[in-house]
Amino acid sequence: MENNTSRRDFLVNGLLATAAATATGCGNNPFAPEETVALSGEKVKLLSVDGEIIEIDKAFLKPVPHMPPLTNSEERKGIEGKKFVMVIDLARCKNLKKCQEACNHAHSLNPGQNWIKVLSMQEAEESAPFWQPTTCMHCDEPPCVKVCPVDATFKRQDGLVLIDSDRCIGCRFCMAACPYSTRVFNWEEPILEEAVAAQPYSCETSMPQKIGTVSKCDFCPDMARMGELPHCVTSCPNGVFMFGDMNEDSVTNGAETFRFSELIKDKAGYRLMEDLGTKPSVYYLPPVSRNFPYESGLENLSPADKQSH
Amino acid sequence: MENSPSLTKDQIIQDLLPQKFGKLGMIWTYSLIFICLIGAFAYYRQLSKGLVVTNMGDYVSWGIYISNFVFFVAISLVGSLITAIFRLSNMKWATPLTRIAEIIAVSAIVFASLIIIIDMGRPDRMLNLFLHGRIQSPIMWDVIVISTYFVISLLLLYLPLLPDLKIMIKFKERSSNILNKLYLFQGSFWRGTAEQFKISERAITILCITIIPVAFSIHTVTSWLFATTYRPGWDSTNFGAYFISGAFLVGAGGVVVAMFVFRKFYKLEKYITEMHFEKMGRIVVMLSLLYLYFNINEYLVPAFKMKSGEEAHLKGLFSGEFALIFWFAILIGMIIPILILVFKKGRKPLPMFIAGIMIVIGAWFKRYLIVTPTLLHPFLPMQDAPAEFHHYFPSWEEWAIAMGTLAGTLLVITFFARIYPIIPIQETITEQDETCMSLPPTKRHE
Numbered sequence: 228m229e230n231n232t233s234r235r236d237f238l239v240n241g242l243l244a245t246a247a248a249t250a251t252g253c254g255n256n257p258f259a260p261e262e263t264v265a266l267s268g269e270k271v272k273l274l275s276v277d278g279e280i281i282e283i284d285k286a287f288l289k290p291v292p293h294m295p296p297l298t299n300s301e302e303r304k305g306i307e308g309k310k311f312v313m314v315i316d317l318a319r320c321k322n323l324k325k326c327q328e329a330c331n332h333a334h335s336l337n338p339g340q341n342w343i344k345v346l347s348m349q350e351a352e353e354s355a356p357f358w359q360p361t362t363c364m365h366c367d368e369p370p371c372v373k374v375c376p377v378d379a380t381f382k383r384q385d386g387l388v389l390i391d392s393d394r395c396i397g398c399r400f401c402m403a404a405c406p407y408s409t410r411v412f413n414w415e416e417p418i419l420e421e422a423v424a425a426q427p428y429s430c431e432t433s434m435p436q437k438i439g440t441v442s443k444c445d446f447c448p449d450m451a452r453m454g455e456l457p458h459c460v461t462s463c464p465n466g467v468f469m470f471g472d473m474n475e476d477s478v479t480n481g482a483e484t485f486r487f488s489e490l491i492k493d494k495a496g497y498r499l500m501e502d503l504g505t506k507p508s509v510y511y512l513p514p515v516s517r518n519f520p521y522e523s524g525l526e527n528l529s530p531a532d533k534q535s536h
Numbered sequence: 537m538e539n540s541p542s543l544t545k546d547q548i549i550q551d552l553l554p555q556k557f558g559k560l561g562m563i564w565t566y567s568l569i570f571i572c573l574i575g576a577f578a579y580y581r582q583l584s585k586g587l588v589v590t591n592m593g594d595y596v597s598w599g600i601y602i603s604n605f606v607f608f609v610a611i612s613l614v615g616s617l618i619t620a621i622f623r624l625s626n627m628k629w630a631t632p633l634t635r636i637a638e639i640i641a642v643s644a645i646v647f648a649s650l651i652i653i654i655d656m657g658r659p660d661r662m663l664n665l666f667l668h669g670r671i672q673s674p675i676m677w678d679v680i681v682i683s684t685y686f687v688i689s690l691l692l693l694y695l696p697l698l699p700d701l702k703i704m705i706k707f708k709e710r711s712s713n714i715l716n717k718l719y720l721f722q723g724s725f726w727r728g729t730a731e732q733f734k735i736s737e738r739a740i741t742i743l744c745i746t747i748i749p750v751a752f753s754i755h756t757v758t759s760w761l762f763a764t765t766y767r768p769g770w771d772s773t774n775f776g777a778y779f780i781s782g783a784f785l786v787g788a789g790g791v792v793v794a795m796f797v798f799r800k801f802y803k804l805e806k807y808i809t810e811m812h813f814e815k816m817g818r819i820v821v822m823l824s825l826l827y828l829y830f831n832i833n834e835y836l837v838p839a840f841k842m843k844s845g846e847e848a849h850l851k852g853l854f855s856g857e858f859a860l861i862f863w864f865a866i867l868i869g870m871i872i873p874i875l876i877l878v879f880k881k882g883r884k885p886l887p888m889f890i891a892g893i894m895i896v897i898g899a900w901f902k903r904y905l906i907v908t909p910t911l912l913h914p915f916l917p918m919q920d921a922p923a924e925f926h927h928y929f930p931s932w933e934e935w936a937i938a939m940g941t942l943a944g945t946l947l948v949i950t951f952f953a954r955i956y957p958i959i960p961i962q963e964t965i966t967e968q969d970e971t972c973m974s975l976p977p978t979k980r981h982e
């Protein structure tokens with residue numbers, strides 16, 4: 228079924244392209260060089276795809292667009308063949324909040340908005356406290372997606388739960404539904420740099436934020452498309468976050484790479500609130516044989532939380 | 537019937553045709569308009585600055601707008617109770633109350649929809665509900681059943697009004713030109729032929745039957761907005777029945793208050809009699825007991841187990857931050873009204889009126905307690921968020937808007953009572969005739 232549609236799409240698109248080519252008309256050979264360039268005489272050395280060093284005139288250099296822009300339906304579909312997963316090693320976290328900083332910066336979040344929260348957890352009075360970074364869990368049974376009336380928050384085939392801020396009506400039902408309190412609302416007009424604000428909204432970058440809509444951690448699929456890791460993963464000096472693909476059964480924090488299934492088995496990984504049946508894509512490794520004492524993270528508590536400690 | 541059989545048709549008409557407001561009525565109307573205007577100004581501020589003018593936050597993401605919404609949906613259920621359920625069970629005595637109940641239902645449901653739009657972060661994208669609506673979301677269910685309920689309620693208000701419109705058109709001199717035009721526009725096609733009556737009767741019966749499941753749906757679905765989430769205090773299978781019983785109670789309370797006010801200011805003692813209060817009083821006691829029963833279920837069973845998630849929530853209600861409002865709502869909204877109304881003396885108009893007010897106010901706070909405290913007890917600790925998100929007390933804009941919508945509801949009811957007869961004239965006459973027929977011929981008048 229899936230195949231059929233894509234073949235039909237392909238055919239339709241092909242036909243349209245041909246039609247367009249004929250329409251734009253004579254003289255416009257699509258295979259002719261785009262434009263004539265005046266040579267500058269200045270040469271630059273480049274590495275070709277085959278690994279050879281080549282030299283070309285500087286005039287031929289053109290800025291390559293970062294990524295071809297994706298259509299909304301591509302963004303809703305996801306990256307083919309992937310099933311993203313994250314592992315968070317609680318034994319390594321000391322509440323440095325570098326992840327939060329990098330994330331907030333990369334997504335131009337306004338003060339008071341945190342997609343990543345590092346929580347001070349203690350299961351029972353006598354048990355040891357520990358630091359627990361929480362992201363969006365990208366559940367396989369996402370309660371937020373179930374309740375959204377307009378399909379503004381949706382589940383993709385690569386496992387991600389993303390938000391279309393151009394569609395969200397701001398009812399906040401998803402915030403009530405999310406047991407992990409991961410969602411953040413734009414109560415006021417977000418303050419953004421002009422360059423960011425001018426971009427069209429993308430579900431994959433979750434930018435620019437829009438007033439009256441929700442937002443949350445998106446697992447940085449824009450980075451994944453470029454073959455890079457999410458900002459939290461790369462910014463954590465302690466390698467707490469490991470990101471990867473369930474289908475490849477591997478996760479990495481940049482420095483170390485693990486077989487996901489083995490890591491979870493060896494270190495007794497678990498997910499949060501398993502009993503709710505949300506089936507999160509984030510696994511936690513228990514805070515045993517810790518690298519840092521809990522107390523070392525206390526100085527980084529946010530001012531609001533300091534009082535309650 | 538307790539209506540004294542000596543009433544003539546003309547007298548009934550003269551008594552029940554809409555009357556001009558006195559001084560008090562004017563003050564009342566203007567105050568309501570004033571409150572609405574403040575609300576409108578607050579909403580203007582919210583529109584220009586965003587929801588930041590409220591005191592909601594990422595934890596308490598629903599505040600008094602939503603509790604007000606639940607209140608409106610709840611009170612609107614009374615339309616179906618008094619018009620449909622009483623009618624189908626042949627409780628004829630309630631006829632004079634049907635229009636009061638129906639206009640409460642219609643105006644409450646209008647403002648329920650309005651406050652939901654006010655609560656939206658992007659009201660400008662409201663059409664997305666139709667362009668991209670997804671049927672799996674309880675919000676869509678609510679949109680569907682509420683609009684259905686609105687249409688049926690409106691028809692149930694309109695159809696029985698037709699014969700009365702004819703009467704009003706006949707008594708032109710009683711109203712201004714504009715009103716007469718309105719009556720003509722709405723009801724000039726009604727000739728009052730036997731056939732028209734038959735069709736209208738049939739239609740009303742069908743509507744009465746359909747409105748009952750729809751009414752149950754609107755409030756059940758509204759309860760599901762909460763019960764379909766995992767949160768302690770909401771995650772309850774009791775919620776649908778709990779909401780519906782509460783809804784019938786607050787609606788009945790509202791009708792009692794309206795009965796008293798209309799009776800007093802429109803001098804309707806002959807039509808809304810002590811018998812009506814007596815009977816409504818019994819119904820209210822029964823509904824309060826029913827609601828109390830569901831409350832005990834709702835709180836006692838989780839309190840017995842004290843699961844850790846529920847514990848913080850329940851303690852906040854029983855003895856913590858919300859204890860004052862909680863016990864206020866339980867006492868004022870249920871226990872004291874029951875104590876007043878179980879006694880025959882309590883079922884006289886004035887004590888009934890006081891009990892009715894208590895029920896309505898208690899119910900409003902009860903809705904607040906259903907929405908807010910739960911949100912302050914999420915599963916994961918509230919950390920790494922601005923300090924102001926850890927508490928919730930509505931901002932002045934929220935109060936102004938909420939009160940503005942409440943005033944708006946009253947205003948719609950007030951205008952309605954000014955323009956249309958609040959007690960069905962034709963039905964009263966018909967019933968009067970029927971009663972006369974059953975009397976021995978010597979006692980018949982005319």
Ligand code: SF4
Nearest residue numbers: 375395396398399401
């Ligand atoms: S706030 Fe936006 S994303 Fe969340 S449920 Fe409402 S419309 Fe959907």
